[in-house]
Amino acid sequence: MDNRITLLKLGGSIVTDKAGTGGVEYARLATLAGVIAARPDLRLVLVHGAGSCGHPEAKEYHIQDGVGPANKAGIAVTHEAVAGLNRAVVAALRAHGVDAIGVHPLAACRAQSGQLISCECIPIAQLVRLGITPVLHGDVVMDARRGACIISGDQIIRYLAIALEAGRVGLATDVPGVLDEGAVVPEITRDTVGRLSIGCSGNTDVTGGMKGKITELLALADAGVESHIFHISRIEDFLDEKDHGGTIVRR
Numbered sequence: 550m551d552n553r554i555t556l557l558k559l560g561g562s563i564v565t566d567k568a569g570t571g572g573v574e575y576a577r578l579a580t581l582a583g584v585i586a587a588r589p590d591l592r593l594v595l596v597h598g599a600g601s602c603g604h605p606e607a608k609e610y611h612i613q614d615g616v617g618p619a620n621k622a623g624i625a626v627t628h629e630a631v632a633g634l635n636r637a638v639v640a641a642l643r644a645h646g647v648d649a650i651g652v653h654p655l656a657a658c659r660a661q662s663g664q665l666i667s668c669e670c671i672p673i674a675q676l677v678r679l680g681i682t683p684v685l686h687g688d689v690v691m692d693a694r695r696g697a698c699i700i701s702g703d704q705i706i707r708y709l710a711i712a713l714e715a716g717r718v719g720l721a722t723d724v725p726g727v728l729d730e731g732a733v734v735p736e737i738t739r740d741t742v743g744r745l746s747i748g749c750s751g752n753t754d755v756t757g758g759m760k761g762k763i764t765e766l767l768a769l770a771d772a773g774v775e776s777h778i779f780h781i782s783r784i785e786d787f788l789d790e791k792d793h794g795g796t797i798v799r800r
């Protein structure tokens with residue numbers, strides 16, 4: 550059995566009512582925690598998106614336009630919104646017996662011009678070695694050029710997949726995969742992506758929706774790491790290495 554790390558992103562559209570006004574999806578978190586708890590041999594690193602707990606705040610404070618004295622209050626407001634969601638995700642996992650712990654990118658990562666350039670990964674790897682599941686999230690992080698910026702969970706997935714030499718990389722979201730005229734595209738490469746129409750999220754989202762996801766995952770594919778996008782209802786298929794009916798992004 551491959552005992553390398555499985556890296557899984559739970560999209561913000563899954564862990565929150567992204568289309569609504571801000572609620573954490575507690576019932577869904579409980580179900581997902583049960584699914585993860587039933588697979589104790591997994592060496593898992595989780596990342597979650599912000600959904601309605603972070604994107605609206607980041608937009609309100611114009612974080613992606615750069616941060617200075619006029620909008621610096623948005624750093625704490627945005628971080629607290631997504632950190633609160635992180636506490637809910639970790640609490641759900643722990644309630645099901647998963648030894649999970651929250652890790653905040655604000656304190657561990659740096660960016661330059663909106664791009665994640667460093668993340669302290671050694672503690673994350675050590676936690677996994679101890680059988681603990683680190684739970685990271687998209688966050689506001691300090692940016693060498695812009696003051697601060699928003700780093701998506703998708704950027705974090707790309708960075709961690711390489712740094713942790715993850716065996717499997719999956720992104721669960723609210724669509725069955727990348728869609729082309731309503732049908733799932735089973736495989737995307739740099740050569741085929743240009744034929745597709747891939748857009749942003751239908752909800753408030755400062756990190757580019759599916760388009761942002763594919764940008765990160767194609768860069769990951771360039772590094773030789775394939776990744777999977779699938780509907781959250783197929784999470785067990787992904788974790789059990791079965792066909793999940795979604796999209797594989799590869800070189």
Ligand SMILES: Nc1ncnc2c1ncn2[C@@H]1O[C@H](COP(=O)(O)OP(=O)(O)OP(=O)(O)O)[C@@H](O)[C@H]1O
Pocket residue numbers: 559560561562563567597598599600601702721722723724726727728729746747748749750751754756757758759760
């Ligand atoms: N070609 C496409 N195929 C599938 N989804 C697409 C496509 N173009 C745009 N989208 C949109 O992208 C959304 C998924 O991206 P989104 O960033 O909202 O997901 P997420 O990762 O669950 O959320 P978050 O960014 O908050 O973590 C879909 O709900 C859909 O509206």
Ligand SMILES: C=C(C)CCOP(=O)(O)O
Pocket residue numbers: 561597598599600602603604607627628631686687688689699700701702703755756
């Ligand atoms: C908006 C914030 C704070 C993080 C965004 O992360 P994402 O939901 O993965 O795009």
